[in-house]
Amino acid sequence: MSRQYLVGPPGAGKTGRLIDRLVSLLEQNVRPDRVLILAPQQSQARIFRAALARVQGAHRPRGEPDIHTIYSLARQHVSLFFPLIAPVAGFGNPAQEPMVINVEAVQYLVDRFVQPRLADFADLKLPRPRLVRQIIDNMNKASVCGFPLDQIAERLGAAWTGDAQRLVSYRRAQEVALDFRRFCLARSLLDFSLLMDLFARYLLPARSYQDYIAARYRHVLADNLEENPPVAHDFLRLLLRTCDSALLAEDDPGGYRLFLGADVESARSLRRHCDEVTRLDEVFVASPAIVSFSLALMAQFDEQAGKQTRPRPASDHPLPPALGDHPGVARYWTEMVDWVVEHIRRLLAGGARPSDIAVLAPFVEDVLRFELEDRLRADGVGVWSVRPSRPLYDHPLVRALVALARLAHPHWQQPVPAGELARALASLIADLDVARGQLLADAALRAAAAPGLPPIEDPAVWQRVGVRFQAPYAALCQWLAGWSAQTRADPTQAESAPLDRFWQEVFSDVLAHPGFTPHVAPANAAICDRLIRSALAFREAMQRAGPIDMMPHHEDAGVPGIAPRPLSATTFDPGLEYITILSQGLLGAQYALEREQPAPDLPGANDILLAPVYTWLTNNFRSRYQFWLDVNSLGWYERIYQPLTHPYVLSRRWKPGAPGMAWTEADEHRERQAMLRRLVGGLLYRCSGQVFVASSRLGMSGQEEAGPLERALRRVIETA
Amino acid sequence: MLDAAFVFSQQSLGDFEACPRRFYLRYIARLAWPASWISGPDAARHQARLRRGALLHRWIERHWLGIPAQAPASQPLPDGDDGAADNLRIWWQRFLDTDFGDLPAQRLPELSLVAALGRRRLLARFDLLAIETAGRAVIVDWKTSASPTLLDTASMRRRLQTRVYLYALATAGAACNGGLPIEPARCHLWYWLANFPEQPWLRIGYSDAEYRADYDRLLALAEDASRRAGEREFPLTDDERHCASCAYRALCRRTGGPAGISFENDEADQSLLEDEAFDPED
C-alpha cells in the first residue's frame, strides 16, 4: 500500500475515498486499533463513526479505529506520556499529575495577570475581555505552530510598521503570557496552549513517543488537512515515515480555520512525503453551472485579476444559471430580508424543502434570526440557526441561575434588583411571563426583611399573578431559605457546597420538578448542565491554582447590575469569582448554544439553516440553495480589529528577521483577496442548486458599505 | 427511534434493562439533565473516588506501555474522602506487587472491540487484553470498589459487564488476533480487586453454551431497544429501586427509596480526567 495525497474541491469524493480505504483495511483484517483517522474537528470525526456503523453491518465484527482531532489526540497522549516530558518541560513538580483547565479558568487567570497592567494597554482602547482573549490567542497560535511564547513579541514587532508604542504593547502582552505560563508550570495546570506546546516541542521529538506512534498507527487516514495547524502536519510527517499506508486529503479551496492556526502551505508540505499526489477535479455536489460560476468568481480575487471598467447594472445582463435571480439590491436592510423571504417562498412553492436552503451572512445577529423566523412562521417554516458561539450569560436561564445564587449567598453582598428578579422568576417558573414576574418581584422586595427570596403571603398578589404559580414560588423560596440558613450556620458551607453544587442541588430539588421550566421543557436543562459543568471545572482549576493571594491583586471594577466584590471579602470564593467574570462577559463566546441539527424525524428538521459564512464552511455543510446576504458588506472581506495578534504573522510561514517581513497594506490586501477567493469557492462548491445574492444600501445599523464581493459579483454577471 | 449508528455498550444495555425510560432519556433524547442523586459532601466524596479510580487506570496503562510511572508518594492526590487519597497509593503498590505471570504475554491496554449484535453493534472497552496466539485471551478489569459483591463469583458471573465483555471478545476478538476468531473456551475475564489483597483475582471462564445464551440475551435487549419508537414506548421502570440512584427521578416524578439498587459506582471512567471535548472550535 502507498502514501497517497488527494487534493480537490469540496464535493469531489475525498471523504468517500477515505471511508472506502477504512472499510478495505478492516476487511483485510488490519487490527482496527492500528488505524488512525485524523479529522479537523469533532463534527467531522462523527462522519467516520457513522460510516463505520453503516459498513460494519451484521456480520462484520470489528474493533474500533482511533478517530481523533489533533487536539483530542494531543490531549490523550500528553496525559499518557506526561511523566516522560514533565521533567524537561519546566514543571515545578514533575511528579504531580497535570490538570487540564477549561477556557473559563484560563480567561480568569490571564485576566488576573492583565489587571495590574491595564494601563500598559490603554492606547489600544480594547475592552478587557478582548485584550485577554487576544493574549490567549497568541499563546494558542504559538503552540500550534511550535514556537515558544518568547518569540511572540519579536514576530509581531518585526511585522509592525506603525508607531513604537505598539511594540511596547506586544512586549507587555508577551510578559503576561509568560507569567501565566510560569504560573501553570508551577502548578501542573495545562491550558490549551501549554498542552499543545508540550505536544509539539516535547512529545513529538521524543524517541520513545515516536516509537510508540510508529507501532500504534500503521495506517493513517486524514481529512481536511488544510484546516489543521502545522503541529498536526508535523505529527503526520512522523507517521508518514513509518506507517504501512496513508491516505491524506486536502480541500482546495480551504483553510478557513485561520483563527486556530489552519495552514494550507504547511498541509501541502506533506505532499513531498507521499508516493503519489492525486488531483480530483470531478465534483459530485456542485453542478457544472455552479462550478463555472465559482471559477469565474474566484478568478476575480486572483492577484492578476484585471481591473474592469465601471460595471453596468447587473439586470442588463443575462443571468448566469448558477444564480437563482438577479442580485437583490434593496435600500434598507429589512427590504433585503423581505427579498430573501420572498425568494425562499418561491423555492418552497417550487418543491424545495426548507432544509435545502441555507441563509448565509458574514455576521448573524439575533435580529436577523428573529426577522426571518417572524416572516416565515406563517408559512410553517422554522429557522435553524448555527452560530459559532454565544456567551453563556446571554441565556435567560443562566442569568436566572446567577440571580438565584446571589439571593442564596447574602454574604456576597450582591442584591438582585426587582427587574432582574422578575426576569429570573419568569425564566424559572413555567408559563410565568415577565409582567407577572414583575408583580411577584415587587411583592417580594416589599416583603423582604432580609436578603433572599421571602414568602409572599398576600392573597391579593396571588390573585393577580395566578394561584397556580404560588406552589412553585413557595418551593423555590423555601429551598433558598434552607440553603441560606445552612450557610449561616456553617461558615465552611461555601467550601463544602460550592456554587456548582448549589446549582446542581437547586436543579435537582426544585427546578427539575413540575411547575418549573426545565421540567416542562427539558431541552432547557442543557444550558443548566453546561453552566454547572463550567462552574465545576472552574472551581477545580482554582483549587489546583492554590492560594489566590499568590496571584496579582484583583481590583474588581464591577459591572452594571452586579456590585463590585465587597472590599471586606478576604477569602477567595471561586463561586463569587465565577459569577463576577461570567456577568462581566469575560467568559465570552465559548458556548454554542444553538441546538444541534435536528434528526430527520424530529420537529425542526425542516427548518431553513441560518449561519455565518465561516461557521457554515468550517462545519462542512452542503446546501442545495444558498442565500448570500449583505454581499456589499466589508464583513466578507475584512478581519476583525485585533491589534495584539495576527493570524498571518503568527504563523510558521512568517519568518521574523528575514528581509521584507514587515506586514504592509499590500500584504493585507493580498491575503484578504486570497481568503475571499477561498471563501466564495468553498461556498459554491458546496452548493448543488443555485445561489441568491442580496444586499442593502444601508446596513442593519444604517451604515453604507461597498465591499469587494459585490463588485466582483457584478463583474462576473457582466461577462456571463 | 434509535439512531442507525448507535453502538450499544454494557452501560446502555444495562440502562435499558433497568429502565427503558432511562435508556430513552440518555441515548435517544440525549437529555443533558444536571440533577444528582446524591447530595452534599457525599457527592464530593463520590466524585473523588471516581477520580482516584480513573487515575489508577491511567498509571496502570502507563505501566503496560512502558512509560515510567509517576512517583505517587510525592504527589498530591484527589482527596475528599476521609484521607482516602492514601487508597490510591495502596492500590498502586498492590498492583506493583501483583504477579502477572499467569497472564498471556501479549498485553494490550485500553483496547476497544466492536462486536456485531444482530444488525446492531456492541462496544466493549477493556482495561487490558492479554492474548497468546492459539492460546488464551484474558480480559483484565481493574476494580477499585470496596463492595463485597466483587467477591461473589456467582453474582459477578451474572453481571452484565461480564456477559458483554466475554461475548464481545468471542465475537470480535479476531480483530486483534490476526483475523483468527477466539473460541469461547479460550476467553476469560479476570477482575483484579484493588481492595481485596487476600483475594486479588476473581476469574471467570467462558463456554460455547454461555456464548449462545449471551447472544440470545444481548440480542433480545438490543432489538427490543431498537424496535421501540417515541417516548411512550419506553415506559418507566416498575422497579422503583432503580430510581433511587437515577438523575431523572424528578422528571419522572419518582421519589426513589433509600433501599435503592446501587450501581457499581467505582467504575473508572477515563473521561473524568479528560473533561469535555477539547476542540477549541471558536
Ligand code: SF4
Ligand atoms: S427515575 Fe426511575 S423511571 Fe425515571 S428514568 Fe430513572 S429509573 Fe427510570
